[in-house]
Amino acid sequence: MTRFLIVPQWQGSPSARAMLLTDGASAIAGDLPRKDTTVLDVPLEAGESLGSGVLRLSSLLRVREQVREALTADPDEKWVLIGGDCSITVAALSQLDTDDLAVLWCDAQPDLQVPETSPSGAFSGMALSALLGEGEPRLALSPGIPRDRVVTLGVRAVDEAEPARQQGIVSIDADAVADPDAVAAALRATGATRVWVHIDVDVLDPSEFEGVSSAAPFGVTVAALVAAIRRVRDDLPLAGATIAGFAPRTPVDAVQDLGAVLRLIGAVA
Secondary structure, eight states: OEEEEEEOOOTTOOOTTTTHHHHHHHHHHTTSOGGGEEEOOOOOSOOOOTTSSSTTHHHHHHHHHHHHHHHHHSTTSEEEEEESSTTHHHHHHTTSOOTTEEEEEEOSSOOOOOTTTOSSOOGGGGHHHHHTTOSOTTTSOSSOOOGGGEEEESOOOOOTTHHHHTTTOEEEOTGGGGOHHHHHHHHHTTTOSEEEEEEEGGGBOTTTOOOSSSOOSSOBOHHHHHHHHHHHHHHSOEEEEEEEOOOOSSHHHHHHHHHHHHHHHHHHO
């Protein structure tokens, strides 16, 4: 059975409108089955950096413990996390056995910054580095997931320091997602026996999805992403999934985008 964990964390986002992520999480929660849904009481305060290069680190650490407690309470369930900002995936995988796990990272950004290179200090831009075991040690996985078990999909907004950090990671561009078999083959080649699917909704093309903090053109279509995920699941069972980054500016905007969100949830649930 699939259970849903609503994590309206905004503290990892670099956006000036980061609090809109809480509205997006609430909008999605309203369309999920109540009996299968848990909503975390994420702190509203920004938090302190605690001498690190990560903004709001104290709040991020509190949310990580909340996520871990929720997931370990029902360890036999398959969980889909609903954000909030996309760094909640790090919290989820910090309590998971990752020895046989691949990660499909669907995101417009590679999120491969570390505190020393990040232009914003926001943890969402460091999230994939943290999964690799790099960056701020209080947030990074230990041991990290090897680069050859990570596949990025739809990445197109890359900061200056990130290309060198992409070495060893298979990257599938937005156009190639039209071939679901290519995505599945990339995951099979990792040798993993399970996969975690991370979706930041800014991976989608702005012509199909507007409710993001920072849109990037030439993204993936909803239909292509859904087809790719379903094809991947033909080969590998899902260990879980994340859908994050939904930041509608108004309730009307939320309604317009919810159909696409629910199609993505149907693909991973």
